[in-house]
Amino acid sequence: MTSLLDVENLRVTFPTRSGSFEAVRGISFSLGRERLGIVGESGSGKSMTGRAILKLIRKPGIVTADRMQMGGTDLLTASEREMRRIRGRHASMIMQDPKFSLNPVMTVGSQITEALLTHEKLSRAEARKRAVAMLDAVAIRDPERVMSLYPHEVSGGMGQRIMIAMMLIPNPEILIADEPTSALDVSVQLQVLEIMDKLVTDRGMGLIFISHDLNLVSNFCDRILIMYAGRIVEVCQAGKLHEAKHPYTIGLLNSVPDLEHPRPRLDALQRDPAWREAPSVSALT
Amino acid sequence: MSAIEIRDLSVYFGEGAEQMRAVKSANFTVAEGESFGLVGESGSGKSTVLRAIAGLVDSWTGEMSVLGTPLGRKRAPAFFKQVQMVFQDPYASLHPRHTVDRVLGEVLKLHGFSDIDARIDRLLDDVGLGKGFRFRYPHQLSGGQRQRVAIARALAPEPRIVLLDEPTSALDVSVQAEILNLLSDLRAERGLTYLMVSHDLGVIGHMCDRIAVMQHGEIVELLDVEKMRALQAEHAYTRHLLDSSIRSVREIS
Numbered sequence A: 001m002t003s004l005l006d007v008e009n010l011r012v013t014f015p016t017r018s019g020s021f022e023a024v025r026g027i028s029f030s031l032g033r034e035r036l037g038i039v040g041e042s043g044s045g046k047s048m049t050g051r052a053i054l055k056l057i058r059k060p061g062i063v064t065a066d067r068m069q070m071g072g073t074d075l076l077t078a079s080e081r082e083m084r085r086i087r088g089r090h091a092s093m094i095m096q097d098p099k100f101s102l103n104p105v106m107t108v109g110s111q112i113t114e115a116l117l118t119h120e121k122l123s124r125a126e127a128r129k130r131a132v133a134m135l136d137a138v139a140i141r142d143p144e145r146v147m148s149l150y151p152h153e154v155s156g157g158m159g160q161r162i163m164i165a166m167m168l169i170p171n172p173e174i175l176i177a178d179e180p181t182s183a184l185d186v187s188v189q190l191q192v193l194e195i196m197d198k199l200v201t202d203r204g205m206g207l208i209f210i211s212h213d214l215n216l217v218s219n220f221c222d223r224i225l226i227m228y229a230g231r232i233v234e235v236c237q238a239g240k241l242h243e244a245k246h247p248y249t250i251g252l253l254n255s256v257p258d259l260e261h262p263r264p265r266l267d268a269l270q271r272d273p274a275w276r277e278a279p280s281v282s283a284l285t
Numbered sequence B: 001m002s003a004i005e006i007r008d009l010s011v012y013f014g015e016g017a018e019q020m021r022a023v024k025s026a027n028f029t030v031a032e033g034e035s036f037g038l039v040g041e042s043g044s045g046k047s048t049v050l051r052a053i054a055g056l057v058d059s060w061t062g063e064m065s066v067l068g069t070p071l072g073r074k075r076a077p078a079f080f081k082q083v084q085m086v087f088q089d090p091y092a093s094l095h096p097r098h099t100v101d102r103v104l105g106e107v108l109k110l111h112g113f114s115d116i117d118a119r120i121d122r123l124l125d126d127v128g129l130g131k132g133f134r135f136r137y138p139h140q141l142s143g144g145q146r147q148r149v150a151i152a153r154a155l156a157p158e159p160r161i162v163l164l165d166e167p168t169s170a171l172d173v174s175v176q177a178e179i180l181n182l183l184s185d186l187r188a189e190r191g192l193t194y195l196m197v198s199h200d201l202g203v204i205g206h207m208c209d210r211i212a213v214m215q216h217g218e219i220v221e222l223l224d225v226e227k228m229r230a231l232q233a234e235h236a237y238t239r240h241l242l243d244s245s246i247r248s249v250r251e252i253s
């Protein structure tokens, strides 16, 4: 499998008052034309990994790596100008905070239409029609009405789907989706996943799917990286999450509440200090 | 006395021909000490119901009362000593230039507490963050860490009723388990009442006694959790919801 992205020994560090804090501690992975899942507990470095790839780590954060190669581009030496071009055409990221990434003073409709017009030669009327069709495709009810709403006027799940629609416009080769469906109920979730799935299978897109939903990731992804404290502790193949060996992964699986098997108390994960120290598992292919 | 009583509640957005009714004649009652779930399609009006109770929407009709007191257009400060809300969108609900310490400190001061230092530490401990996070700004926190600050802020005034809008959807399962256990303990100790929105039926089943199912702004069914678990729903939409949820869980095992 040819890879779209190779990352070796990635680190993200933040200087803080009490010394420097490493949010990502030397991870290596590659991404092919596949659905690569990243799971792990809150604060384990999932979002920082996604942002680091597109060089979207805010100051004073520092990104270092031995290698970060996207197609023909060496991301480590790429200028900000080149990065803007890459972010516009080759790789998109759906941020974890969808409403935060939308422009609060522009209607949903004008934002999508503008984005379409910068990427394709279309008339305004055509762009508008396409925008409505895209909202419809992400299962938004009454898309005409939603076109005229401002971001604060849409529901949580609608905001997420609007972001997804926007990020697919440039037809990216790589899509990094950070918790893209966390606010969606299962049936809408399935529809949105189907759209992403089609892009992977039909157009050969590479998808990095960041999520804390183990069920979802194990059903949807081809390969899963499990992160803990800034490192990869285990790599699992599709549908084999229940065969996971690392006690952390097993702990995560056991803390899922299950409708059919109620328990008075959920198991809280007992963290072993040794997990932090174990070297990161390589997910290069 | 019931904790929350909602009679014939409708909520409107927009004006004239553009007007839409986001909530349509909703009725439900939540008893004191009960944990009541609100589930349903994205955009069906769940957050809007919670926001109406919290006094955050202008245009509504019907009757709402909380702990026996009818609600008018405005909420007095005393209301927020009794009722707190955790918002679906933790990014928007935290002031970007205030540290965690200031966010929690201000709420505690507002509600007349004096042992503020000790309380902040305890709250941070309760939500699994610890003292180390006390002087951070929101942008220095991960998504789930921000959500936990928002939960700590809602618990700070020791309210009797908490409106929880997708409180754990930004959290991984291990932290979710800790937060749900914390919420269960608080309810047991202090007799708190929860009105909770979640799209995760596993979470709702774990936390709630009864649920209301919403679709297109209407409550289409009220049922208790036993029924939900036994998959004995009457309404087609509820059955569809249960069915897709069960399938998604079963597929891995």
Ligand SMILES: Nc1ncnc2c1ncn2[C@@H]1O[C@H](COP(=O)(O)OP(=O)(O)OP(=O)(O)O)[C@@H](O)[C@H]1O
Pocket (backbone or CB within 6 Å): A014, A016, A021, A023, A040, A041, A042, A043, A044, A045, A046, A047, A048, A049, A061, A096, A212, B139, B140, B141, B142, B143, B144, B145, B170, B171, B172
């Ligand atoms: N500006 C910053 N300064 C210091 N620490 C930071 C900063 N930004 C992020 N962090 C820390 O980096 C760690 C990793 O954050 P990241 O956002 O990648 O977590 P995550 O795995 O995406 O978690 P979640 O599931 O909660 O979104 C967290 O512990 C966070 O507190």
Ligand SMILES: Nc1ncnc2c1ncn2[C@@H]1O[C@H](COP(=O)(O)OP(=O)(O)OP(=O)(O)O)[C@@H](O)[C@H]1O
Pocket (backbone or CB within 6 Å): A149, A152, A153, A154, A155, A156, A157, A158, A183, B013, B014, B022, B040, B041, B042, B043, B044, B045, B046, B047, B048, B049, B088
């Ligand atoms: N300020 C507003 N102006 C106009 N329409 C609004 C406003 N707030 C909400 N709405 C509309 O009301 C409907 C219900 O929204 P609400 O946020 O209650 O949905 P929800 O059930 O919480 O959905 P989700 O699960 O996606 O969060 C949506 O169609 C939304 O666009």
Ligand SMILES: [Mg+2]
Pocket (backbone or CB within 6 Å): A046, A047, A048, A096, A178, B142, B143, B144
């Ligand atoms: Mg994150």
Ligand SMILES: [Mg+2]
Pocket (backbone or CB within 6 Å): A155, A156, A157, B046, B047, B048, B088, B165
């Ligand atoms: Mg909502």
